[in-house]
Amino acid sequence: MMKAVIVLVKEEALASAKYATRQSPLPQSSQFVWPNTISYPLPPHFNGSFLHIAITLSRSSQTLHVAFNPLGRPLATSPHALLTDSNT
Incomplete structure (x- = not known):
């Protein structure tokens, strides 16, 4: 399920990053990162909590x-995240 x-989320992030790139040129700095956070509501037994997902495209x-x-x-x-997945 998590996979x-x-x-x-990766596909959404990449699509958004490409859109943002088309809208305005990326800074020339090699340190540029594109951050985004998405929140999904969890099932009712979690008392209205949300699953927070932070995305960083480097x-x-x-x-x-x-x-x-x-x-x-x-x-x-980022260093305090409970689960991190990275792909090149």
């Missing part, structure tokens, strides 16, 4: 990092 969510390393916080609390910065 399916990762694939879906231009310099050509990687997409997807971090999940299944506890429904706001996601901390």
Whole structure:
């Protein structure tokens, strides 16, 4: 189940990043990152919590990092993510 969510989020993130690139040129800095956060509501027994997903697309390393916080609390910065998936 989590793998399916990762694939879906990656495709959404890449599509959004391509759209953002078309709308305005990316900075020339190799350190440029494109961040985004998506929240999905969890089932009712989680008392209205949300699954927060933070996405970072790095231009310099050509990687997409997807971090999940299944506890429904706001996601901390990347090193504190509970699960991270990276692809080149």
